[in-house]
Amino acid sequence: GQxxxxxxxxxxxxxxxxxxxxCTSSSIFNTxxxxxxxxxxxxxxxxxxxxxxxxxxxxRLTAQFGITRKDSFLNISASxxxxxxxxxxxxxxxxxxxxxxxxxxTKLIIKP
Amino acid sequence: xxxxxxxxxxxxxxTGQRVTLRCSPRSGDLSVYWYQQSLDQGLQFLIQYxxxxxxxxxxxxxxxxxQQFPDLHSELNLSSLELGDSALYFCASxxxxxxxxxxxxxxxxxxxxx
Numbered sequence: 488g489q490x491x492x493x494x495x496x497x498x499x500x501x502x503x504x505x506x507x508x509x510c511t512s513s514s515i516f517n518t519x520x521x522x523x524x525x526x527x528x529x530x531x532x533x534x535x536x537x538x539x540x541x542x543x544x545x546x547r548l549t550a551q552f553g554i555t556r557k558d559s560f561l562n563i564s565a566s567x568x569x570x571x572x573x574x575x576x577x578x579x580x581x582x583x584x585x586x587x588x589x590x591x592x593t594k595l596i597i598k599p
Numbered sequence: 600x601x602x603x604x605x606x607x608x609x610x611x612x613x614t615g616q617r618v619t620l621r622c623s624p625r626s627g628d629l630s631v632y633w634y635q636q637s638l639d640q641g642l643q644f645l646i647q648y649x650x651x652x653x654x655x656x657x658x659x660x661x662x663x664x665x666q667q668f669p670d671l672h673s674e675l676n677l678s679s680l681e682l683g684d685s686a687l688y689f690c691a692s693x694x695x696x697x698x699x700x701x702x703x704x705x706x707x708x709x710x711x712x713x
Contacts, residue, residue: 527707529601529603529689529691529704530689530704531704532701532703577642588644589644591640592640
């Protein structure tokens with residue numbers, strides 16, 4: 488089946504550091520979504536990307552839709568404690584109606 | 600609060616049993632999606648309904664079924680439960696029927712099969 492690789496699997500960072508995570512696929516996507524999930528909660532949409540090359544910001548978060556249509560990255564600048572959680576990417580294929588394919592998530596942990 | 604309501608929040612049941620999970624979408628949303636999230640895993644898309652009709656099907660087992668009612672709430676039925684079915688089950692809703700529209704998630708139902 489289709490695969491979507493999200494990395495890193497987890498990140499241990501100091502408060503104030505910048506964070507970068509990405510998702511790659513062997514297939515072309517026409518939509519990328521980035522979600523954050525807090526413990527015990529459902530995922531919350533952070534950023535949606537619909538065009539190759541698109542760069543979109545949401546506060547300290549910035550995400551880009553790769554020009555090859557096979558990847559996307561999410562950056563968080565100047566991390567704060569409430570950034571802790573699991574970040575998921577989700578991509579949808581150009582064809583077919585299988586819904587979104589989800590990455591396995593990047594767990595962000597802030598070192599005390 | 601996303602506006603998507605899922606009940607129950609927790610469910611513990613035995614193997615072989617059948618359960619029903621319920622989802623009320625955001626007001627005005629016509630699409631409902633069901634996802635399964637196993638421990639420390641990403642989300643697996645199960646099925647989508649749009650305005651009462653099945654729109655897309657993902658990796659949903661034959662033991663599982665869903666429906667969307669005229670008032671747009673949806674139910675996910677899980678039968679002949681196995682230990683491996685223990686997971687968080689999320690419902691999401693969106694305005695449109697296209698799968699690239701932004702979906703809003705409920706808080707999930709945690710199912711434990713013992």
